[in-house]
Amino acid sequence: MLEEFKKFIARGNVVDLAIGIIVGGAFGKVVSSLVNDIVMPPLGLLLGKVDFSDLYINLSRTHYATFEKAQAAGAPTINYGAFLGNVVDFFIISICIFLVIRQVNRFHRQKPETHRPVEPETKSCPYCMSNIPSAATRCPNCTSHLIHIRS
Structure with missing residues (x-):
């Protein structure tokens, strides 16, 4: 069982996945x-000196002056500022991932092949x-000789 685990871990895609998760976590932070x-x-500041982390809806009947006090008292709150x-985190990460994938796709595109004229x-x-094949020297329909004719 230990040998199977070593083979599993040594596979390249498992290591790549682990690296992706670690880098993704750091990127998220x-x-x-x-x-x-x-x-x-x-x-x-532009919206009137509002601290978004303090925006919440208190679901209890007790009034709390700040979000920290409501949280310390264990009051149920809806934290819409958070x-x-x-x-905003999600949109920034989504835009960054889009830009990275777009660039990777550009790297993977191959140059278009130069097309030679098709005979x-x-x-x-x-x-x-x-209509007869281009290489024909005699017409299969009328049996005419076509040696002197070029396409």
């Missing part, structure tokens, strides 16, 4: 920091006007 620390504060931040497969018999 960077994007979350970008959104929470760089994008949302100026956006909140949700908005996660939506016709048939020619017309000048005597009976029927």
Whole structure:
């Protein structure tokens, strides 16, 4: 069983998957920091000094002055400010993945082959006007000799 596990782990696609998950997790943290620390504060300032992380709906009957106090008291809340931040995270990550996949697809495109002119497969018999193979030296329909005729 240990040998099978070693073979499984040593396969290239398992290692690639592990690397992808690790890099993806790190990338997600960077994007979350970008959104929470760089994008949302100026956006909140433009919208009247709003801190999106403090936006919530209190579902309890008790009033709390801040989100932190409601959270510390264990009050049920709908945290739509955090949700908005996660939506922005999602869009930024989606755009980045789109750009990466688009670039990878450009790298994988092959140069178009140069097309040589295709010689016709048939020619017309000048005597009976029927289509015959280009290499024919005699018409199969009228039995005329076609040695002097070029396509």
